[in-house]
Amino acid sequence: MRVCNLSSGSDGNCTYIETEQVKILVDIGLSCKEICSRLAVLNVKPQEIDAILISHEHNDHIKGLDVFASKYKTKVYVHEHGIGAVYSKMKKALAQQFYQFGDFSFTINDLIIDNVSLPHDSVHCSGFIFENNKRKISIITDLGHTTDVILNKISGSALVYLECNHDVDMLRANPNYSASLKARILGKNGHLSNIDCAKALEYIIPYGTKQVMLSHISRHNNTPSLAYKTVCEYLQSKGIIEGRDVKISTASINISTIFKLN
Ligand SMILES: [Zn+2]
Ligand SMILES: [Zn+2]
Incomplete structure (x- = not known):
């Protein structure tokens, strides 16, 4: 699997995933023109994209x-409960x-997709868990809080994109x-704070997560360095050391690291 976040945050979200047999996008929150120019950086033509998965209608x-x-x-894939809201915005x-x-996993060629x-x-709103060649990755953004169901589903993912939206004090003071x-x-149905993201990572990292991308970082109520610092310090207090036990990076509005999992 080759995975690359093309953009993350409230200005637009999009992640590219490629296996031997399939190329997909998860969300497409930038203009078509901008997506095409970012795909070109990866040497991918827009007509090669087999499917677009949509998390929700925002x-x-x-x-x-x-x-x-x-x-x-x-082709566009949306959860049965959200498809009407997405399609109603199409012209x-x-x-x-x-x-x-629905709530069960399905496959597109050699890619297993769970939600x-x-x-x-x-x-x-759907979070996605992808599996190919027994390697799992998860993309979990836009959630007000985590639940046991979410944490158990994403446990075992080698790579996780997890929302780290805001610093609570910065938001309150804005x-x-x-x-x-x-x-x-x-609120419970809003966005995940830095500290709640850190607590979720404390739970899942022992199950084998090696790389985390802190995602959907707010431009107004957070900074990449504050998100990184809050998460790393919390994990360190629980005995999980960044660089030794897990690698943690931040996703931004710019195209980010390409990960290869095989
Ligand atoms: Zn969003
Ligand atoms: Zn949203």
Whole structure:
């Protein structure tokens, strides 16, 4: 598997995953043009993309979907509870391009795709777990809190993209955010804080996670270095050492490290 995050955060989310037999995108929250130029960096043509999986209908996850899918006739996969909300935002993409999945895993060629429902203020939000050649990776963003079901599903993933959205004190002190917006982000169906991300990692790392990408980092209520520091210090206090037990990096709005898992 070759995996690369093309963009992460509230300005747009998109991750590219490739196996020997399949090339997919998870979310497409940048313009079609921008996605194509980032795929070109990976030497991938947009018409080679076999499928786009969508986590939920928020614009930072579907911005480029309508143009890309209609232009390149790409298949789009969305959970059965969220497909209506995503499709209602389309103008050009055809209904027959949309495929729904339920709460069970399915395959596209040699890629096994499992999903887990995430608590978020969208109609439905999916986290994804991918498996190929017995190597597992997970992409879990846009969730207000973790649950045992989520943590157990992603345990055993060699690579995890996990939301590390905000520093709680920075968000609370932000004068530009209304009280209601702060309550939304901090709520059970909002976004995952740095410390809650760290606690989730404390649980899953002993099951074999070797690489973590802190994802969907807020531009206004967090910084990559603060997210990294908070997570590493918390894990260190629990005896998990970054660099020794696990590697931790931050995802940004720019194309990030390409991971190869085989
Ligand atoms: Zn988002
Ligand atoms: Zn969202």
